[in-house]
Amino acid sequence: MNNLRRTALASVINLTLLGISDGYAADSVALEKRIHELEGRLEKMDQLEKRLERLDRLEALSAKYEPAPVALQVTTISPEVAKLKTKVNTLERKLEVQEEVNTAAFKKLPIFDGGENGFKITSSNKEHQLRIGSSIQTDYRNFLGDNPPAWIPGSPGWYGGVGPDSIFLRQARIILEGYVFNDIYFKLMPDFAQTSNTSNLIPDAFIDFAYEPKASLLVGKYKPSIGLERLQGDANTVFLERAFPTNLAPNRDMGLQLHGSFAKPGYKTEKSPGAIDSKNFFTYQVGITNGTGDSGNIAMNGALPNSSTQFANNKEFDGRIFAQPFQHSGYDWLEGFGVGLSGSFSNPDHLALSAQKTPLGQSQFVDYTSVNATTSGTITSNGNANRIYPQAFWYKGPFGLMGEYVASTQTLNANGTTSGTNKVNNISQTNTASHVQLSYVVTGEDNQFEGVKPIRNFDPAKGTWGALQLAARWSQLTLDNDSFKLLNPTKTASEATEFTIGANWFLNKYSLIRFDYENVWFTGGAGTSVTKGGVTSYNIADRPSEQVLSTRFQLAF
Amino acid sequence: MNNIYTIFVAAVLAVLASSNVQAADVQILNVSNDPTRELFKEINPVFAKNWKAKTGDTVTINQSHAGSGKQARSVIEGLEADVVTLALAYDVDQLYQKRKLIPEKWQTLLPHNSSPYLSTMVFLVRKGNPLGVKDWDDLVKPGVSIVTPNPKTSGGARWNFLAAWGYALKHNNNDEAAAKVFVNKLFKNAAVLDTGARGSTTSFVEREIGDVLITWENEGHLVLREFGADKFEIVTPSLSILAEPPVAVVEDYARKHGTTEVATEYLTFLYSKEAQEIIGKNFYRPVDKDIAAKYAKQFKPLELINIAQFGGWEAAQKKFFADEGVFDEIYGPGK
Numbered sequence: 001m002n003n004l005r006r007t008a009l010a011s012v013i014n015l016t017l018l019g020i021s022d023g024y025a026a027d028s029v030a031l032e033k034r035i036h037e038l039e040g041r042l043e044k045m046d047q048l049e050k051r052l053e054r055l056d057r058l059e060a061l062s063a064k065y066e067p068a069p070v071a072l073q074v075t076t077i078s079p080e081v082a083k084l085k086t087k088v089n090t091l092e093r094k095l096e097v098q099e100e101v102n103t104a105a106f107k108k109l110p111i112f113d114g115g116e117n118g119f120k121i122t123s124s125n126k127e128h129q130l131r132i133g134s135s136i137q138t139d140y141r142n143f144l145g146d147n148p149p150a151w152i153p154g155s156p157g158w159y160g161g162v163g164p165d166s167i168f169l170r171q172a173r174i175i176l177e178g179y180v181f182n183d184i185y186f187k188l189m190p191d192f193a194q195t196s197n198t199s200n201l202i203p204d205a206f207i208d209f210a211y212e213p214k215a216s217l218l219v220g221k222y223k224p225s226i227g228l229e230r231l232q233g234d235a236n237t238v239f240l241e242r243a244f245p246t247n248l249a250p251n252r253d254m255g256l257q258l259h260g261s262f263a264k265p266g267y268k269t270e271k272s273p274g275a276i277d278s279k280n281f282f283t284y285q286v287g288i289t290n291g292t293g294d295s296g297n298i299a300m301n302g303a304l305p306n307s308s309t310q311f312a313n314n315k316e317f318d319g320r321i322f323a324q325p326f327q328h329s330g331y332d333w334l335e336g337f338g339v340g341l342s343g344s345f346s347n348p349d350h351l352a353l354s355a356q357k358t359p360l361g362q363s364q365f366v367d368y369t370s371v372n373a374t375t376s377g378t379i380t381s382n383g384n385a386n387r388i389y390p391q392a393f394w395y396k397g398p399f400g401l402m403g404e405y406v407a408s409t410q411t412l413n414a415n416g417t418t419s420g421t422n423k424v425n426n427i428s429q430t431n432t433a434s435h436v437q438l439s440y441v442v443t444g445e446d447n448q449f450e451g452v453k454p455i456r457n458f459d460p461a462k463g464t465w466g467a468l469q470l471a472a473r474w475s476q477l478t479l480d481n482d483s484f485k486l487l488n489p490t491k492t493a494s495e496a497t498e499f500t501i502g503a504n505w506f507l508n509k510y511s512l513i514r515f516d517y518e519n520v521w522f523t524g525g526a527g528t529s530v531t532k533g534g535v536t537s538y539n540i541a542d543r544p545s546e547q548v549l550s551t552r553f554q555l556a557f
Numbered sequence: 558m559n560n561i562y563t564i565f566v567a568a569v570l571a572v573l574a575s576s577n578v579q580a581a582d583v584q585i586l587n588v589s590n591d592p593t594r595e596l597f598k599e600i601n602p603v604f605a606k607n608w609k610a611k612t613g614d615t616v617t618i619n620q621s622h623a624g625s626g627k628q629a630r631s632v633i634e635g636l637e638a639d640v641v642t643l644a645l646a647y648d649v650d651q652l653y654q655k656r657k658l659i660p661e662k663w664q665t666l667l668p669h670n671s672s673p674y675l676s677t678m679v680f681l682v683r684k685g686n687p688l689g690v691k692d693w694d695d696l697v698k699p700g701v702s703i704v705t706p707n708p709k710t711s712g713g714a715r716w717n718f719l720a721a722w723g724y725a726l727k728h729n730n731n732d733e734a735a736a737k738v739f740v741n742k743l744f745k746n747a748a749v750l751d752t753g754a755r756g757s758t759t760s761f762v763e764r765e766i767g768d769v770l771i772t773w774e775n776e777g778h779l780v781l782r783e784f785g786a787d788k789f790e791i792v793t794p795s796l797s798i799l800a801e802p803p804v805a806v807v808e809d810y811a812r813k814h815g816t817t818e819v820a821t822e823y824l825t826f827l828y829s830k831e832a833q834e835i836i837g838k839n840f841y842r843p844v845d846k847d848i849a850a851k852y853a854k855q856f857k858p859l860e861l862i863n864i865a866q867f868g869g870w871e872a873a874q875k876k877f878f879a880d881e882g883v884f885d886e887i888y889g890p891g892k
Binding site: 085086089090092093094097100101104108124125127 | 627634635702748749750751752756760764765766767
């Protein structure tokens with residue numbers, strides 16, 4: 001009985017300290033005073049109750065020897081004791097009611113969680129949730145050799161226009177995501193490291209109506225489901241920058257996407273709202289977007305970088321299927337194997353083209369603004385365009401392998417300067433790119449598409465050092481030879497091949513320090529031009545290779 | 558291209574629309590006030606049997622019971638009740654006012670203002686009525702300890718309050734100031750304010766707190782049946798209030814669960830002779846005239862006022878039970 005009262009009293013005190021009180025509680029000071037009074041009274045009543053119990057025992061003892069009539073038994077309890085007993089009962093009951101009221105109030109409070117999955121606020125009925133996250137990446141890039149490389153045309157294409165060998169903010173994102181009424185998911189992610197509207201200030205802003213895992217509808221600005229490495233979270237990629245195939249697909253676009261996930265028969269589908277699902281047996285995405293061209297971003301208001309009007313009537317359609325056919329198969333070594341195919345088609349109308357750049361150095365090696373002597377004006381994408389992307393990954397324990405290939409075809413358009421004025425040159429261009437990357441977690445953690453989670457966090461005082469992942473990548477982009485019917489071959493390379501090695505040191509689930517060394521070789525892209533008798537010829541040379549060493553300090557949760 | 562876009566959107570919507578799945582067996586949740594546990598425990602299997610015979614479907618009716626106001630808030634906050642059977646119309650009406658979970662004219666959808674059973678508030682005293690309690694004015698005497706739930710959370714408690722207020726007005730020439738003094742004294746004598754009627758019964762019967770329990774008529778009879786007429790007795794005051802506990806289908810949730818039909822039939826069944834018999838047996842006052850006549854002798858005659866005399870529930874709630882209303886004035890913080 002004492003324990004019950006003490007528990008009830010303790011609950012009242014605890015809940016009061018948490019700021020929870022019923023509608024009639026006075027301020028905390030008054031309540032505390034009242035609790036002290038009640039405690040004092042409880043002490044006295046404990047003593048009286050003990051006396052009462054002693055009396056009861058004596059009564060029971062005497063009854064054993066000489067059963068008393070009922071009326072007599074009643075009279076053996078003095079009125080004072082009976083009164084005190086009622087008081088004790090009343091006090092107990094009041095405390096129970098108070099606890100009930102406080103517990104009910106407590107249940108209605110939103111739940112604040114600052115644990116493993118970031119910071120979350122969940123409504124008491126769990127119908128609504130807001131998760132607050134962030135991603136900060138600070139990079140240092142250092143060109144080895146010439147600084148800056150003398151052959152880079154114009155300014156290097158650095159983020160934010162900073163020069164080479166610089167420290168700069170690669171990402172400064174606030175991530176707000178969650179759901180309302182259980183099934184409507186949302187994500188809003190501004191990136192303050194971007195310098196303007198057209199440079200992707202808000203990479204993600206979408207709503208996903210995920211009532212049914214087999215058919216959810218995502219609307220807003222998101223990553224179109226085309227390239228595999230593009231779909232991997234920015235914080236989870238193995239290297240600082242993605243390989244060449246990613247540059248032949250759009251980065252962010254606006255539109256809507258129907259997507260669905262299926263578990264292997266007999267298993268439950270894992271809910272995976274948003275445009276990326278790497279958990280389920282089979283997934284599909286079918287989307288319709290404005291279309292941004294290779295490596296393009298759409299502005300917040302839907303305007304394209306060159307204010308193209310193509311999408312007043314035209315849209316880009318994309319689709320992707322991806323399966324992990326050995327999930328739950330019992331073949332342990334193949335469980336983490338996934339393979340898929342994606343593609344897109346569109347019909348842009350004079351869409352400006354993005355330059356192609358090296359992944360880490362961001363040096364421009366395909367320049368659509370530098371045309372050859374028989375071409376004038378700017379080259380645009382004008383006409384049928386399509387892409388096809390076979391892709392796969394394989395994760396087993398600490399080992400990870402990922403690869404993809406892309407063939408991206410588009411119709412290039414520019415004005416000509418020969419055989420009279422205003423002759424229009426149209427060519428079909430098919431660029432290809434591929435990459436293979438291999439990674440291994442030396443410290444034994446599982447390697448996953450969603451990144452690496454250290455078993456032991458970095459804590460030198462305890463002798464634990466986090467997790468270490470080593471990786472290597474080969475990647476290549478080959479430009480269609482017909483491109484040079486329009487492009488200046490001394491400004492644009494016909495091929496770029498890169499090899500990168502990297503080390504990722506995971507201090508904990510959220511913090512990471514990366515080191516990458518990248519070497520890129522070029523075919524063409526340099527040389528001189530000679531004009532004789534009105535005819536220009538080119539002495540094409542290979543650009544010098546590029547070596548970049550880079551470090552990133554990352555916090556993402 | 559516009560056509561392709563239109564077809565695409567239509568296809569998306571068609572896929573989403575076709576993804577609903579119907580459950581084989583039917584389950585509905587009846588969110589009710591405190592003292593109806595035993596009533597629905599008896600009614601539910603009878604309805605389930607009838608429904609099975611009529612449709613072949615198996616229906617399971619889950620029950621949830623607590624103070625009426627508390628239950629209404631739970632439904633508003635997301636407890637997905639298919640039907641509510643609460644203590645008073647104000648609580649049900651909040652489902653429309655706060656979240657439009659039911660139609661505005663919900664009370665017109667079923668007979669008798671959607672109240673399939675009636676009751677009133679009486680006193681329960683200990684055997685022999687040691688304090689000689691006969692009427693409301695005996696409850697405000699010094700030294701009398703009463704037990705009633707909290708009007709902030711319990712529908713029954715609001716009926717209690719209004720019955721006391723009505724009695725005080727009648728005996729004080731409709732002087733509201735005098736009525737306020739009367740209920741002030743009454744609640745000063747309250748030993749404990751439970752959150753619901755069943756909690757008050759526990760306080761009075763099992764914890765032996767208080768001299769008088771003000772409770773539902775059916776709850777009083779239930780105590781006599783469960784704990785013995787040799788321990789307690791019912792005192793019927795000269796005046797009380799006609800309690801009209803209403804019921805309603807929570808259409809939004811029922812539609813979501815695909816249970817609109819069974820939920821509506823369930824509530825309609827409460828008006829059947831079969832259900833009205835059970836209602837009478839459980840000491841509620843049936844609305845069916847024949848059944849009411851059959852059970853009339855178990856209820857002592859008394860004068861009954863009704864909620865209309867207070868201007869309806871909306872007005873009564875605003876005046877007496879809303880924040881800074883009369884109840885807060887006499888029993889709020891610092892009182």
